[in-house]
Amino acid sequence: MNKDEVADILVNIGTLLELKGENPFKTRAYHNAARTIETLSEPLDKLIAEDRLGEIKGIGEALQEKITTLVTTGRLPYYEDLRASVPKGLVDMLEISGLGPKKLRALNKELGIENIEQLEQACKDGKVATLAGFGEKTQQNILEGIHRKRSYASRHLYADAILVAEPLRDALRDHPDVVRCSTAGSLRRNKEIIGDVDLLASSKKPMEVIEYFAGLPGILSVIAKGDTKCSVLLEGGIQADLRVVSDAEFPFALAYFTGSKEHNIVMRQRAIARGLRLNEYGLFKSKEETRDPKLLVKCATEEDIFTELGLQYVPPELREAAGEFEAAEKGDLPRLIEWSDLKGSLHNHSTWSDGHQSLEEIARSMIELGCAYWAITDHSKAAFQANGLTEDRVRQQIKEVREINQKLEAEGDDFRLLTGTEVDILKDGRLDFPDDLLAELDVVVASIHQSFTLSEAEMTARLVGAAKNPFVSTLGHLTGRLLLEREPYKVNHAAVIDACAETGTWIELNASPLRMDMDWRHWHYAKSKGVKCVINCDAHRFEHAGFLRLGAGIARKGWLTKADVINTLPLDKLRKALQAKRVK
Ligand code: DGT
Numbered sequence: 001m002n003k004d005e006v007a008d009i010l011v012n013i014g015t016l017l018e019l020k021g022e023n024p025f026k027t028r029a030y031h032n033a034a035r036t037i038e039t040l041s042e043p044l045d046k047l048i049a050e051d052r053l054g055e056i057k058g059i060g061e062a063l064q065e066k067i068t069t070l071v072t073t074g075r076l077p078y079y080e081d082l083r084a085s086v087p088k089g090l091v092d093m094l095e096i097s098g099l100g101p102k103k104l105r106a107l108n109k110e111l112g113i114e115n116i117e118q119l120e121q122a123c124k125d126g127k128v129a130t131l132a133g134f135g136e137k138t139q140q141n142i143l144e145g146i147h148r149k150r151s152y153a154s155r156h157l158y159a160d161a162i163l164v165a166e167p168l169r170d171a172l173r174d175h176p177d178v179v180r181c182s183t184a185g186s187l188r189r190n191k192e193i194i195g196d197v198d199l200l201a202s203s204k205k206p207m208e209v210i211e212y213f214a215g216l217p218g219i220l221s222v223i224a225k226g227d228t229k230c231s232v233l234l235e236g237g238i239q240a241d242l243r244v245v246s247d248a249e250f251p252f253a254l255a256y257f258t259g260s261k262e263h264n265i266v267m268r269q270r271a272i273a274r275g276l277r278l279n280e281y282g283l284f285k286s287k288e289e290t291r292d293p294k295l296l297v298k299c300a301t302e303e304d305i306f307t308e309l310g311l312q313y314v315p316p317e318l319r320e321a322a323g324e325f326e327a328a329e330k331g332d333l334p335r336l337i338e339w340s341d342l343k344g345s346l347h348n349h350s351t352w353s354d355g356h357q358s359l360e361e362i363a364r365s366m367i368e369l370g371c372a373y374w375a376i377t378d379h380s381k382a383a384f385q386a387n388g389l390t391e392d393r394v395r396q397q398i399k400e401v402r403e404i405n406q407k408l409e410a411e412g413d414d415f416r417l418l419t420g421t422e423v424d425i426l427k428d429g430r431l432d433f434p435d436d437l438l439a440e441l442d443v444v445v446a447s448i449h450q451s452f453t454l455s456e457a458e459m460t461a462r463l464v465g466a467a468k469n470p471f472v473s474t475l476g477h478l479t480g481r482l483l484l485e486r487e488p489y490k491v492n493h494a495a496v497i498d499a500c501a502e503t504g505t506w507i508e509l510n511a512s513p514l515r516m517d518m519d520w521r522h523w524h525y526a527k528s529k530g531v532k533c534v535i536n537c538d539a540h541r542f543e544h545a546g547f548l549r550l551g552a553g554i555a556r557k558g559w560l561t562k563a564d565v566i567n568t569l570p571l572d573k574l575r576k577a578l579q580a581k582r583v584k
C-alpha cells in the first residue's frame with residue numbers, strides 16, 4: 001500500500017472516530033498524520049524497512065503500528081472493525097454538504113437518525129430545527145443538501161465516464177464482427193458532466209456483438225438486452241447504452257445519438273427546408289417520415305451529412321445549438337485546439353505546499369512526458385490549510401528552481417521549471433503577497449480560496465482587483481465550483497472578462513475534472529474580447545498531468561483554437577508573453 005492509500009485510510013479513521021464522538025485530539029491526530037504521510041519525500045516501505053517511522057513528527061507509537069500493518073499487509077483489522085461499528089447510512093450522510101461528523105452525531109444521538117430518508121423526514125417535520133445548535137436555517141440547508149446529493153447521484157464527471165467508456169469502445173472495435181464503433185451522446189460532445197454513456201457500433205451480426213458486450217469486464221449488471229440494443233450498469237455506478245446498427249446507417253445514427261437534442265432539431269429542420277427527411281436511420285428524399293432505403297441519400301460519414309445540408313462539418317463538441325449553424329453556413333467554424341498542442345501547465349503544486357512530489361521529481365516526470373515547461377505555483381500563506389508558503393519560503397523555492405534548471409541546462413535539456421505562486425485573493429481584494437515578491441516570479445496565478453459567500457458584486461470586485469495588479473498573469477478557477485460537490489460562488493463573468501481584456505490578464509481553464517472552471521459556456525465571449533486561456537492541470541500529483549487532455553476537450557467545447565491558448569506557446573514566446581502585462 002502506498003502513502004496516498006495509507007493517508008486516505010487514516011483520514012477515514014479520523015472521520016469515523018469523530019462520528020463515534022471520540023475526543024477531538026485523537027481524531028485530529030489521524031487527520032494530521034494523514035497530511036504528514038502524504039507529503040513524505042521517501043517511500044513508506046523504505047522508512048518501515050529501516051525502522052525510521054518514529055523519526056516522523058506527530059506519529060506516535062500507536063499510529064506507527066497501524067501504518068506498518070497497513071503497508072506490510074495491505075489491511076488493518078482495527079479499521080475494518082471501526083467501519084463495521086458505524087451504521088453505513090451515517091457515513092453516506094457525510095456527503096451532504098454542510099453536515100459534518102459533529103452535527104451528524106447529534107442528529108443520531110438526539111433523534112436516532114441513521115440514514116438520509118430518516119433525516120429528510122425529520123427536517124420536514126421540523127424536528128431538526130429544534131435541536132440545540134441547529135435552527136431553521138440549518139434545517140433548510142440540510143434539506144437542500146439532500147436534494148443536491150440526489151440530483152448529483154445520477155450524474156458523473158467527464159473524466160470518470162471516459163475512464164470506463166474508452167476501454168469498452170476499444171474492446172468493441174477489437175471484435176471481428178464490428179465494422180465501426182464510437183462513443184456518442186454527451187461524452188462525445190465533451191460535456192463536463194455526463195448522464196449516461198452512449199456507444200454505437202455497426203455490424204452485420206448485432207446479436208453477437210450485444211452478447212460480447214454484455215460480458216465485457218467492468219460491467220456490473222445488464223439492465224436490458226434486445227436484438228440491437230443493450231443497457232448495462234458499469235462499475236462506479238455509470239449506466240451505458242450500446243446500439244448496434246448496419247454500417248450504412250452508422251453515420252446517421254452517430255449524428256443522431258451524438259446530439260445534442262437541440263442541435264438535432266435544427267438539423268432536421270434544415271433537411272425539411274431542402275425537401276428531405278433526416279432521422280436516426282438516414283437522410284431521405286421524402287416529404288414524410290420514412291425509412292425506405294430506396295429514398296436514401298447515401299452518406300458514408302457524418303461529414304457527408306453536413307455537406308448535403310449545406311454545412312461545414314461541425315465537430316461534436318460544438319453541437320449545442322449555440323451558434324454552430326451560423327458559423328458552419330459561412331464556413332467560419334474555428335479549427336479547434338488539440339491536446340497535443342499543449343506544452344505544459346502553468347498552475348501546479350509540489351511538496352512545498354499540498355502537492356505530492358518534489359520539484360526535481362516533477363521536472364523529471366514532465367520531461368518524460370514531453371513537456372517544454374511546468375510552472376510551480378504553490379499556495380500562499382493565507383491558505384494555511386494547504387500548507388501555504390511564507391515569503392521567505394517562496395524565495396527559497398525560487399533558489400531551488402534555479403538550481404534544478406541549471407542542472408537541466410548542464411545536462412543539455414531544454415525543459416525548464418518556471419517559478420510561481422498561486423496567490424490568495426483575500427477577503428478585501430488585496431493579494432496575500434506584496435508586489436515586490438510577485439515581481440520576482442515567472443507566473444502568478446491569483447485565486448480565491450476563502451470568503452466564498454460574499455455578494456456577486458463583492459466577489460466580482462475581488463477578481464477585477466486582482467486582474468488590475470500588473471504582476472498577476474492569470475486568474476485561477478474563477479468560480480471555485482467543485483462539480484457535483486460544491487456550487488460556484490457568484491461571479492459576474494462578463495465584468496471579469498472585460499477587466500481581463502483591458503489589463504491583459506489571462507483566465508485559467510482549470511482542467512481538474514472536478515473544476516473545469518472557467519466554464520466552457522463563457523469562453524466564446526472571452527475569446528471575442530481577445531482574452532487568452534491557460535489550460536492548467538492544478539496538478540498535485542504526477543497523474544494529474546493527464547488533465548491536459550481533458551482540459552483541451554473542454555476548451556474545444558468553448559470554441560478555442562491553438563492561438564487562443566497561451567500554453568501552446570514554446571518557452572521563449574511564453575516568457576515574452578509573461579512579460580507583456582508587466583511592461584504595459
Ligand atoms: P446525458 O446522457 O444526459 O449526459 O446527455 P446525452 O446528450 O448523452 O443524452 P441521451 O443519453 O439521453 O441521448 C443521447 C443522444 O440521443 C442525445 O444527445 C440526442 C439523441 N436523442 C435522444 N433522445 C432524443 C429525442 O427525443 N429527440 C432528439 N432529437 N434526439 C434525441
Ligand code: CA
Nearest residue numbers: 185186196197
Ligand atoms: Ca448519454
Ligand code: CA
Nearest residue numbers: 196197198241
Ligand atoms: Ca443514453
Ligand code: ZN
Nearest residue numbers: 422447476477
Ligand atoms: Zn486553487
